Amino acid sequence: MTEELAIDVEGITKSFDGRVVVDNLAMQVRRGEIYGFLGPNGSGKTTFLRMLCGLLQPDSGSGTCLGCDVLTESDQIKRRVGYMTQRFSLYEDLTIAENLRFVADIYQIKNAREAVERTVTSMGLEGRGSQLAGTLSGGWKQRLALAACLIHQPELLLLDEPTAGVDPKARRDFWEEIHRLSADGLTVLVTTHYMDEAERCHRLAYIAYGKLLAMGTLRDVLASAGLATWEVSGPELGALSKELHGREGVEQVTAFGNKLHVSGRDEAALERGIAALRASNRQTWRRIEPGLEDAFIGLMQTSEDNFR
Numbered sequence: 001m002t003e004e005l006a007i008d009v010e011g012i013t014k015s016f017d018g019r020v021v022v023d024n025l026a027m028q029v030r031r032g033e034i035y036g037f038l039g040p041n042g043s044g045k046t047t048f049l050r051m052l053c054g055l056l057q058p059d060s061g062s063g064t065c066l067g068c069d070v071l072t073e074s075d076q077i078k079r080r081v082g083y084m085t086q087r088f089s090l091y092e093d094l095t096i097a098e099n100l101r102f103v104a105d106i107y108q109i110k111n112a113r114e115a116v117e118r119t120v121t122s123m124g125l126e127g128r129g130s131q132l133a134g135t136l137s138g139g140w141k142q143r144l145a146l147a148a149c150l151i152h153q154p155e156l157l158l159l160d161e162p163t164a165g166v167d168p169k170a171r172r173d174f175w176e177e178i179h180r181l182s183a184d185g186l187t188v189l190v191t192t193h194y195m196d197e198a199e200r201c202h203r204l205a206y207i208a209y210g211k212l213l214a215m216g217t218l219r220d221v222l223a224s225a226g227l228a229t230w231e232v233s234g235p236e237l238g239a240l241s242k243e244l245h246g247r248e249g250v251e252q253v254t255a256f257g258n259k260l261h262v263s264g265r266d267e268a269a270l271e272r273g274i275a276a277l278r279a280s281n282r283q284t285w286r287r288i289e290p291g292l293e294d295a296f297i298g299l300m301q302t303s304e305d306n307f308r
């Protein structure tokens with residue numbers, strides 16, 4: 001069974017300066033899977049990734065990454081994992097080929113020159129190997145960073161917000177590439193704040209304050225938020241939004257284009273809270289399935305209640 005799991009850890013805990021940042025986290029990621037790791041800023045995602053790939057030692061917990069012990073076999077793990085950090089970590093004043101060669105040499109890749117040429121070609125950058133990395137657009141920088149992570153042919157990719165600040169077309173291309181790699185058997189654990197990217201993952205985990213709040217398929221995560229959601233369309237939505245705040249059962253009021261989403265965890269209380277407004281017939285109200293963003297905000301509110 002463990003054979004099929006690229007990541008299998010439990011009880012992973014880390015504190016900085018007496019503050020728990022990752023709290024008793026368990027995660028199982030199957031080989032070949034694209035696993036989305038979500039949570040608000042500062043919730044502990046990067047810290048967790050760094051512990052998985054052996055850059056940081058957990059205070060407690062146990063488990064394996066690619067079958068190697070996360071506490072004692074970090075050197076082996078590092079060789080078999082590609083880690084793309086949040087910030088562009090290549091040298092802007094080196095060329096594309098020089099950057100790749102540098103990474104290839106760090107991993108002591110045999111036939112480094114060939115590996116660099118193969119990578120440049122696979123990125124669709126033939127003939128541009130001598131271009132300075134600093135002159136690439138944001139999207140191309142991301143692709144180069146990804147290519148550098150892949151040069152030693154890792155079995156697991158850890159991607160930390162790989163598409164932050166990248167335009168929609170480049171994001172889409174990037175995700176197509178991730179899916180191609182996963183289809184070839186690579187396992188991918190990726191953090192993101194983009195809901196459309198979360199929806200492209202096979203499974204998801206959502207954390208806040210270092211604690212796991214939900215995990216599973218998109219459907220599982222939506223269900224675990226336990227939200228009832230209404231969509232409202234029509235005139236005067238701004239005024240309606242103000243009226244809704246503070247009403248019984250109303251926990252979220254969010255504008256989506258020219259519609260409002262009104263959500264709460266207590267379905268009956270929510271219905272009581274909105275009854276008079278619905279009866280006024282000023283707008284059209286429709287019960288809908290909550291979206292992932294509704295669900296995450298709901299989960300976040302639950303955790304705020306619990307941690308307050």
Ligand SMILES: Nc1ncnc2c1ncn2[C@@H]1O[C@H](COP(=O)(O)OP(=O)(O)OP(=O)(O)O)[C@@H](O)[C@H]1O
Pocket residue numbers: 016017021039040041042043044045046047048
């Ligand atoms: N080396 C460190 N020393 C002290 N505190 C740290 C250290 N690394 C991270 N932290 C703190 O741990 C908390 C979790 O940070 P982390 O970067 O893991 O969160 P994150 O979920 O990746 O956030 P983001 O989505 O903003 O990238 C933050 O409060 C951060 O300031």
